[in-house]
Amino acid sequence: MSSVIELLKSHRSIRKFTDQAISPELFEDLIVAGQAAATSSFLQGSTIIRVTNPTTREKIAELAGGQPYVASAAEFMVFCADLKRAGNYCEQYGKPFEGDYTEHFIIATVDVALMAQNVVTAAESVGLGICYIGGIRNNPGSVSELLELPKGVFPVFGLCLGYPDQDPEVKPRLPVQVILKQEVYNESGDKQSIAAYDEQVREYYRLRTGGGHGISWTEQVSTLLSEKCRPHMKEFLEGQGFKFR
Amino acid sequence: MSSVIELLKSHRSIRKFTDQAISPELFEDLIVAGQAAATSSFLQGSTIIRVTNPTTREKIAELAGGQPYVASAAEFMVFCADLKRAGNYCEQYGKPFEGDYTEHFIIATVDVALMAQNVVTAAESVGLGICYIGGIRNNPGSVSELLELPKGVFPVFGLCLGYPDQDPEVKPRLPVQVILKQEVYNESGDKQSIAAYDEQVREYYRLRTGGGHGISWTEQVSTLLSEKCRPHMKEFLEGQGFKFR
Numbered sequence: 001m002s003s004v005i006e007l008l009k010s011h012r013s014i015r016k017f018t019d020q021a022i023s024p025e026l027f028e029d030l031i032v033a034g035q036a037a038a039t040s041s042f043l044q045g046s047t048i049i050r051v052t053n054p055t056t057r058e059k060i061a062e063l064a065g066g067q068p069y070v071a072s073a074a075e076f077m078v079f080c081a082d083l084k085r086a087g088n089y090c091e092q093y094g095k096p097f098e099g100d101y102t103e104h105f106i107i108a109t110v111d112v113a114l115m116a117q118n119v120v121t122a123a124e125s126v127g128l129g130i131c132y133i134g135g136i137r138n139n140p141g142s143v144s145e146l147l148e149l150p151k152g153v154f155p156v157f158g159l160c161l162g163y164p165d166q167d168p169e170v171k172p173r174l175p176v177q178v179i180l181k182q183e184v185y186n187e188s189g190d191k192q193s194i195a196a197y198d199e200q201v202r203e204y205y206r207l208r209t210g211g212g213h214g215i216s217w218t219e220q221v222s223t224l225l226s227e228k229c230r231p232h233m234k235e236f237l238e239g240q241g242f243k244f245r
Numbered sequence: 246m247s248s249v250i251e252l253l254k255s256h257r258s259i260r261k262f263t264d265q266a267i268s269p270e271l272f273e274d275l276i277v278a279g280q281a282a283a284t285s286s287f288l289q290g291s292t293i294i295r296v297t298n299p300t301t302r303e304k305i306a307e308l309a310g311g312q313p314y315v316a317s318a319a320e321f322m323v324f325c326a327d328l329k330r331a332g333n334y335c336e337q338y339g340k341p342f343e344g345d346y347t348e349h350f351i352i353a354t355v356d357v358a359l360m361a362q363n364v365v366t367a368a369e370s371v372g373l374g375i376c377y378i379g380g381i382r383n384n385p386g387s388v389s390e391l392l393e394l395p396k397g398v399f400p401v402f403g404l405c406l407g408y409p410d411q412d413p414e415v416k417p418r419l420p421v422q423v424i425l426k427q428e429v430y431n432e433s434g435d436k437q438s439i440a441a442y443d444e445q446v447r448e449y450y451r452l453r454t455g456g457g458h459g460i461s462w463t464e465q466v467s468t469l470l471s472e473k474c475r476p477h478m479k480e481f482l483e484g485q486g487f488k489f490r
Contacts, residue, residue: 004249004370008278008363031425033253035418037362040379040402041469042462044419049426056428085423085435086466093463099470102479102489103382109351110379110401113358117282118253121366125249134285134355137348148429156355173280174289178330180276181294183301184393190330217287218338221331224286225344234347234489244347244479244489 007125012170014129015069017162022074026126030161033122037114045108046115047082049147049155050075056146063142064135064158073160078136078143079116081108083241084152099152100243112156123161133158140236151241169208172200174217194218252370257415259374260314262407267319271371275406279364290353291360292327294392294400295320301391308387309380309403318405323381323388324361326353328486329397344397345488357401368406378403385481396486414453417445419462439463 061070083099090097120130136143136158175193202214306315328344335342365375381388381403420438447459
């Protein structure tokens, strides 16, 4: 097994960082490594906003549901899906702009995620810790105002980077046979595997909280899917020019 | 700079593979490395369908717009956004299923992309080559039928893996200052940087095709955004249970 595979398997989110800064050269190198990820149809539909202003950081930490590490991490960035940069050239070449299909939304969102995950791997390879901040989608309109995002651009998630000041355990994942299917989608056997996994997850939480009952994976995710989840997203995205047609 | 950063920067898509198989142990290891990627709200909303059946492979190669390496690569997988696996437990716990918001779609799609990019990095770290196959979204309904995808599951992209039988150049990316913004979204200076980059891209294509005029980045992407792009996606996704509400 390669040391890179070991590195990938050792990922855990870091939510407490030391004061150590990330050198400008290293920071740029992480971004360039991010850019090297595949991009659908060569769109390069990602823009990263690096936020250093402490007031903006504090505001975003609050807007994201009260996540103080957004303010305190050495670096915080917002990864945006960007159809504007390429779209600008439709007008320049006298073509109509039709870049607001559901498919364009998928292309740009996937582009952003691939780039971000490369930044994450690059960062972890030099001893940095990371935490994705999906919570910025709690208040995407306010975040977009702060970052002056124009139409055609939407903030997908934030990312904290810094040198870790904690050493949490790796969180157990679903058994591989549950997520990897042969030839067709087939759930036979999943129920049993997931029941065993549920116990593993309970134990993980019991150890972290020092007692208590723990919560299983199925309890957590069934709650997530039984509640309205950021129901403002559709309207927000349409307002930003993503039409879902 | 770490060797991992060098590895990430050296990515290029591979579309011609040797006959060499990938060992089952290594293959599983790549998937486990994929699973270790961050997952929003611990959803783990990804399912991978590994396709080995030659007939299915040929069909998907065709459905994806005629991409023969889908059939010939050592491994081909389809990465799916999966809200069904977790959604099953809403019923079990007597909760309503509300997992069809736009936000759930984003969560699962990002989950899939982060996992896939980890698989890619793991694969490239052991000398394998990869090619993402967004073309499966040309015919998502037919692909879903072949893979027996139920409602709540959608095929985001395919991925070819194998030992490279070609050594293409790394494709140049946008200048870093164009995609990395400080504090706010700001396009000043982009036009000039992109004009220089356009020339670099033309030269890249000139060298690859052995002459001709080359095509610039802005020409390519403005075409992509001036045309209806897979206009069937919205209806297909709604049919699969993704309601965009």
